[in-house]
Amino acid sequence: xxxxxxxxxxxxVSPGERATLSCWASQSIGINLAWYQQKPGQAPRLLIYGAxxxxxxxxxxxxxxxxGTEFTLTISSLQSEDFAVYYCQQYNDxxxxxxxxxxxxxx
Amino acid sequence: xxxxxxxxxxxxxxxRSLRLTxxxxxxxxxxxxxxxxxxxxxxxxxxVADTSYDGTNKNYADSVKGRFTISRxxxxxxxxxxxxxxxxxxxAVYYCTRGAxxxxxxxxxxxxxxxxxxxxxx
Numbered sequence: 001x002x003x004x005x006x007x008x009x010x011x012x013v014s015p016g017e018r019a020t021l022s023c024w025a026s027q028s029i030g031i032n033l034a035w036y037q038q039k040p041g042q043a044p045r046l047l048i049y050g051a052x053x054x055x056x057x058x059x060x061x062x063x064x065x066x067x068g069t070e071f072t073l074t075i076s077s078l079q080s081e082d083f084a085v086y087y088c089q090q091y092n093d094x095x096x097x098x099x100x101x102x103x104x105x106x107x
Numbered sequence: 108x109x110x111x112x113x114x115x116x117x118x119x120x121x122x123r124s125l126r127l128t129x130x131x132x133x134x135x136x137x138x139x140x141x142x143x144x145x146x147x148x149x150x151x152x153x154x155v156a157d158t159s160y161d162g163t164n165k166n167y168a169d170s171v172k173g174r175f176t177i178s179r180x181x182x183x184x185x186x187x188x189x190x191x192x193x194x195x196x197x198x199a200v201y202y203c204t205r206g207a208x209x210x211x212x213x214x215x216x217x218x219x220x221x222x223x224x225x226x227x228x229x
Contacts, residue, residue, distance in 0.1 A: 001169075034215030036152075043202055043222055044144075044152065049215035056217075087152055091213045094166045096142070096154040 002026055002090050006099035012107040019075040021102045023088035028068045032092035035064055035073045038101075039084045047086075048073065078104070109133040109218045111203045116223030121194055129186040129203030129220055136184040137161070140206035142216060143177060143188050145199035155201070156188065160209040170196070193227045200224050 003026040013019045023033070031051035036044040046055040048064035051071055061076040075082055083106055088099040115127040129141070143155040156167045156177040165177050176189040186203055200222040207213035 032213065036216075038152075043219035044216075045219070046215045046217050049213075049217075053214075055215070089152075089154075089215065091215065094157075095168045096157070098144075098152040098154065101151045 001095060002029060002093055002097050004088055004090055004097050004099035006086075006088055006102050008102060009100070010103045010105060012105050013078050014107045015080060016077050017107075019078055019082075019104055021073040021075075021086055021104070023066075023071040023073070023099050025069045025071075025090055025092075029090045029092035031067050032090060033064075033066070033071050034089045034091065035062075036087045036089065037082075037084045038087065044087065075104075109205070111205065111218055111220035113201060113203050113220045113223035116201065116225045118226045118228060119193055120229050121227055123193055124189070124191045125193060125225060127188040127190065127201055127203075127223060127225070129188075131184045131186065131203075131205075134205070134218075136179075137181045138209050140209075141177075141179060141186045142204045142206050143186075144202045144204055144216070144219075145197075146202070146222075147196075147199040150199075153199075157206060158186070190225070193225075195227050198225060198227045 005024045007022045033051045035048040038044040052064040063074045085101045085103045110132045112130045142157040158177045174192045178187045202222045203220040204216040205218045
């Protein structure tokens with residue numbers, strides 16, 4: 001079973017600054033990785049799939065990179081609407097697995 | 108537009124059963140794998156189960172294997188999750204979400220329902 005680990009658990013960032021979130025897989029998953037954003041009381045929203053491809057309607061300030069076991073989500077200039085919890089998820093094998101999440105909060 | 112609407116949640120006693128339903132619209136339901144994902148209060152996301160586009164292949168998380176059954180009725184564009192032998196650990200919001208299109212590479216879960224809350228309590 002593949003285990004996904006995210007770091008840090010909480011990231012405090014000022015609006016306009018850059019945020020870098022990390023995600024590791026316990027074994028290689030190629031680029032079969034997605035990132036989701038979740039705001040309180042809402043369902044998750046797909047941001048990135050294939051490790052680096054933005055989903056439909058996702059702003060260019062969201063960028064994904066990595067392959068194998070190490071992945072990164074970068075938000076180039078945080079906007080007020082970007083403060084949320086972010087999850088990575090592997091879809092290379094079953095069971096599908098999510099990381100535990102990174103909360104991006106206002107500094 | 109794509110819509111996924113879950114229903115069937117509620118309060119249930121430990122050991123009892125509940126069936127969740129997800130009504131799909133706005134896309135060709137028969138062409139997509141479908142998943143259930145849950146989220147316990149204040150916790151992260153947990154993948155629960157999935158079914159292939161035609162219902163022939165199904166997979167489950169170890170935490171629900173043998174107790175939960177995923178199924179679909181393509182004629183009704185509806186996804187189900189039958190949950191038996193419920194315990195307090197199953198208390199969560201349950202989301203229905205769309206997976207990969209048939210004959211296409213997987214691209215994450217691109218549409219989600221609003222979720223339905225299941226509370227297991229005596």
